[in-house]
Amino acid sequence: MAAGAAVALTAVLAAAPGSAAAEPPAPRTAGVEVEIPGPEDGSFAGSGHTYVPSEGRDRPASRLSSTEVAADGEVAKMVDNGSPADRLDIVVVGDGYTVSELPRFHADAQKKWAELTAVEPYTTYRGLFNVWTVDAVSNQSGVSGDPAPGTVRDTALGSYFWCDEIERLLCVDQDKVDGYVAKAPEADLVLVLANSAKYGGAGYNERSET
Structure with a gap:
């Protein structure tokens, strides 16, 4: 009954004498354009586009130990098919992996490339x-x-779900991503792996500074 009343009320308000139909909200154009991932069942690839901030979620500044600092930013060539001069180079960066979890990041990167x-x-x-x-x-x-x-993690790239209030939309701090990507010799495509079993992602449509 309550649901029916709500729908009827909406219809009445839309057709009230002397009132104009509400204008649809203007599409957001500030920030970075991203593609919203489609449903988890894979019935279609994307759910449209939106604009999101280029910064990650606010959090305290990270303080890494000397061991963590030594490991941070290390570059490895996972797949070698020749000189970057005549190959497309993909750079994979992980977020939410502690120093002890880096072996799992490398395993996850191998698995994602196989997929x-x-x-x-x-x-x-x-x-x-x-x-x-x-x-x-x-x-x-x-x-x-x-x-x-409301869960906040202190991570290297500031990744976060619920970007633009969309649960499965996973956004990052672009400047931080660019800083890590710049350590690789070449980058034609960037893939960020979030350390989470939750379904989500985002397709950034603007070219990285790197």
Whole structure:
């Protein structure tokens, strides 16, 4: 009954004498354009686009130990198919991985690359790609917004779910990502892996500064 009354009230207000129909909100154009991931069942790839801040979620400044500092920013070539001069170079950076979890980050990167190359056209052209990993050491494991919207983690890239109030939209601090990506010799495509089992992601449509 309450649901029906609410719908009826909306219809009455929209058709009230002397009132104009409400204008749809103007699309947001400030910030960085990202693609919203589609549903988890994979029925379609994307759910449209929105604009989000380029900064990550506010959090205290990270303080890394000497051991963590030594590991932070280390670069490795995970897949070597030749010179970057005639290959496409993918850079993989993890967020929400502590220094003790870096081996798992590398395993996750290998797994993600295997998933990508199981799908065309990556299967056919996998020999045209080099893949680099860059270690980003976080103070805390996991990412903000998981498991709850108010959850805040101290991570290297400031990743967070509930970006733009959309639960599965996972955003990052672009400047911090660029800082790590710049450590790799080349970067044609950047992939950020968040240390979370929660479904989500984002497709950034603007070219990185690096």
